[in-house]
Amino acid sequence: MSYDSEQEVRLQFLEEAYEHLNQIESGLLGIGSGGGGSPAT
Secondary structure, three states: OOHHHHHHHHHHHHHHHHHHHHHHHHHHHHHHOOOOOOOOO
């Protein structure tokens, strides 16, 4: 595998990981903002 193609694979991986992290973050923010309802106090 050439250096360029290895760099391309690494970049692709990082882009996909970044997208997944954004999805997780969005889900957590939705839960944290009371999207699921808040517990009784």
